[in-house]
Amino acid sequence: GENVEQHPSTLSVQEGDSAVIKCTYSDSASNYFPWYKQELGKRPQLIIDIRSNVGEKKDQRIAVTLNKTAKHFSLHITETQPEDSAVYFCAAPGGSFGNEKLTFGTGTRLTIIP
């Protein structure tokens, strides 16, 4: 089945600096790669996603890059702010569950240091 690995598990960044979180996946047929942000005690919320026909997508301070050959994708947050502190999850579809279901990474706890 699909296997999604996410690194690092924790990340501390000085306010204003950039943060990068990386994920790898195993199913070469996967074609959709979302990133979710989860604040403490809240639900996961989709912040950005990318489909396999593009290599990069940006939305203000966040961007996602995809390398289908290497089967990895990354979340980039620039000019980090205190409100970026949260747990971030990557995900990929496919594997034994089929394309309509997502397999999630184990999460990265991002802490922005003021």
Next chain:
Amino acid sequence: DAGITQSPRYKITETGRQVTLMCHQTWSHSYMFWYRQDLGHGLRLIYYSAAADITDKGEVPDGYVVSRSKTENFPLTLESATRSQTSVYFCASMSEVVYNEQFFGPGTRLTVL
């Protein structure tokens, strides 16, 4: 996100009791999912449903039962709760039109004593 709700938000129960967690969505999404979230494991799929009366197992289905008689509701039942089922449970829904984009409910924190 107000379109998907879960109840109760918090539940304490005892080992061996039956517990049902409710999930309701107002978007008429075809797909609905149940996840559990535990530290170090991220979000793991328990069961999912592609439409009313169509359900299937996910990664960790043992000890859980689901049903989907109506499109908008997807209850999750723990037939005989165990301490290992202490977790935060999230329901999610997805449109068959915007494929793969899942919207999560607020979660239910379940403690089994």
